[in-house]
Amino acid sequence: MKIGTPKEVFEGENRVAMTPDSALQLQKLGYECAIESGAGAAAGFSDAAYEKAGVEIIKTAAQLWKAVDVVAKVRQPTDTELKRMAEGQTLISFFNPAGNSEGLELAKSKGAHVIAMEMVPRISRAQKMDALSSMANIAGYRAVIEAGNNFGRFFTGQVTAAGKVPPAKVLVVGAGVAGLAAIGTATSLGAITYAFDVRPEVAEQVESMGAQFVFLDFEEQQQDGAATGGYASVSSPEFAAAQLAKFRELAPEMDIVITTALIPNREAPELWTKDMVESMKPGSVIVDLAAEKGGNCKLTVKDEKIVTDNGVTIIGYTDFPSRMAAQASTLYSTNIRHMMTDLTPEKDGKLVHNMEDDVIRGATVTFEKEITWPPPPPKVA
Numbered sequence: 001m002k003i004g005t006p007k008e009v010f011e012g013e014n015r016v017a018m019t020p021d022s023a024l025q026l027q028k029l030g031y032e033c034a035i036e037s038g039a040g041a042a043a044g045f046s047d048a049a050y051e052k053a054g055v056e057i058i059k060t061a062a063q064l065w066k067a068v069d070v071v072a073k074v075r076q077p078t079d080t081e082l083k084r085m086a087e088g089q090t091l092i093s094f095f096n097p098a099g100n101s102e103g104l105e106l107a108k109s110k111g112a113h114v115i116a117m118e119m120v121p122r123i124s125r126a127q128k129m130d131a132l133s134s135m136a137n138i139a140g141y142r143a144v145i146e147a148g149n150n151f152g153r154f155f156t157g158q159v160t161a162a163g164k165v166p167p168a169k170v171l172v173v174g175a176g177v178a179g180l181a182a183i184g185t186a187t188s189l190g191a192i193t194y195a196f197d198v199r200p201e202v203a204e205q206v207e208s209m210g211a212q213f214v215f216l217d218f219e220e221q222q223q224d225g226a227a228t229g230g231y232a233s234v235s236s237p238e239f240a241a242a243q244l245a246k247f248r249e250l251a252p253e254m255d256i257v258i259t260t261a262l263i264p265n266r267e268a269p270e271l272w273t274k275d276m277v278e279s280m281k282p283g284s285v286i287v288d289l290a291a292e293k294g295g296n297c298k299l300t301v302k303d304e305k306i307v308t309d310n311g312v313t314i315i316g317y318t319d320f321p322s323r324m325a326a327q328a329s330t331l332y333s334t335n336i337r338h339m340m341t342d343l344t345p346e347k348d349g350k351l352v353h354n355m356e357d358d359v360i361r362g363a364t365v366t367f368e369k370e371i372t373w374p375p376p377p378p379k380v381a
């Protein structure tokens with residue numbers, strides 16, 4: 001069978017779902033590989049590099065979709081892309097099934113089998129295919145780099161002949177995958193780093209990365225993430241008030257705030273209010289990684305960088321992985337390659353879509369002219 005990758009059509013998207021290295025691995029599984037001409041260029045992978053790796057270069061997207069049995073791409077497909085699908089063809093991509101009922105209907109009517117990368121169950125066995133985590137890791141790292149690029153001072157403290165420089169203070173709100181990556185990056189650059197999460201079980205991880213966990217003066221137990229599969233749920237009004245009071249106290253001291261707080265299937269909680277921004281020092285930077293879901297900071301503008309009247313820069317970009325397209329493409333194409341390994345038990349270039357496999361079933365959103373999303377709850381071990 002043949003697997004192919006078209007050029008991403010979303011404006012400004014630089015990533016690509018197949019790299020020359022991942023193509024070599026896919027060939028070891030018995031597949032022929034193809035790519036639309038120029039698909040890797042924005043990520044630094046030339047047609048010549050693909051050709052050298054034995055990949056067929058196909059001139060147009062329409063020809064590519066027609067020529068392959070499996071399409072691997074990054075962004076949710078457009079209607080035009082989905083209309084190109086043929087019965088029995090497989091698509092592996094981010095798909096946003098919860099907000100894409102039209103896409104589900106279209107894929108179903110076409111008889112295409114769609115594997116949505118964001119639906120890969122977050123269990124140990126599937127970590128190698130977990131593209132949400134590999135992209136969140138990049139976003140957390142890049143958020144700190146972007147903050148540093150907009151911050152006029154060092155992260156680390158220095159004593160030099162020209163004077164003493166205090167270290168920057170960084171607060172990371174939300175210590176999931178992106179938050180932990182941000183913490184690791186900020187501490188390695190020498191900042192004094194603080195972190196907060198509603199799930200107290202992450203305090204140990206935060207501290208092991210050299211940051212201080214911010215505890216609240218709150219009598220009730222904080223949320224127990226174990227009850228919600230490791231994810232956060234909505235905070236009680238009393239807890240939320242105690243959290244805001246603590247942030248209000250910290251705001252004037254912090255140079256950089258990275259917010260990453262999300263609750264599955266909801267708008268992002270608003271945690272950094274206008275008055276907190278107003279109390280920050282000029283030159284401070286906020287990077288809001290929750291901008292896609294409405295933002296954790298009240299003043300965030302999605303996909304923009306703004307500077308407030310009191311000189312605080314607020315960054316609401318939503319394309320951090322695409323800003324590191326070479327790295328992101330390498331990790332994402334590896335996630336895809338691992339998915340293909342599980343779909344090819346005999347390593348004979350023949351895809352076996354085993355709906356009895358929890359990971360494959362969980363990620364499949366259309367199969368044999370049926371919408372198979374949402375998946376059944378995972379089997380109790």
Ligand code: NAD
Pocket residue numbers: 121122123124126127130133136173174175176177178179196197198199225229230231232233235260261262263264269271
């Ligand atoms: P996420 O992106 O959904 O949320 C980011 C963080 O925001 C979470 O840590 C959450 O607790 C926090 N948050 C929510 N509301 C908040 C608030 N009001 N104030 C402060 N913080 C708030 O999370 P994620 O990065 O996708 O990870 C969520 C969980 O999934 C974690 O337990 C993680 O360890 C787990 N996980 C497991 C696997 C795996 O086993 N394969 C892979 C990835 C993540």
